[in-house]
Amino acid sequence: xxxxxxxxxxxxxxIMPDPVRAAFAWMFPYWTVxxxxxxxxxxxxxxxxAQGLLVLSLSAVxxxxxRRLVWARGKRRYTASGM
Numbered sequence: 832x833x834x835x836x837x838x839x840x841x842x843x844x845x846i847m848p849d850p851v852r853a854a855f856a857w858m859f860p861y862w863t864v865x866x867x868x869x870x871x872x873x874x875x876x877x878x879x880x881a882q883g884l885l886v887l888s889l890s891a892v893x894x895x896x897x898r899r900l901v902w903a904r905g906k907r908r909y910t911a912s913g914m
Contacts, residue, residue: 837860838865
């Protein structure tokens with residue numbers, strides 16, 4: 832529910848108050864659903880594409896670091912019996 836709300840699928844982000852829009856502009860779900868639509872329709876301000884690229888890049892790096900940490904921890908805890 833939270834991801835869909837931040838992405839703008841339940842309530843359009845464009846009709847939300849300015850502080851909420853400003854906060855959502857720095858979150859991953861907004862840039863995967865609502866922001867591309869606003870960019871294609873020409874409703875986004877200048878420089879928004881660069882901000883979206885930054886947010887998505889940082890999110891991708893953070894998810895990769897998290898993936899590596901979880902994988903390393905899983906390998907340490909894995910105990911398999913040999914065949």
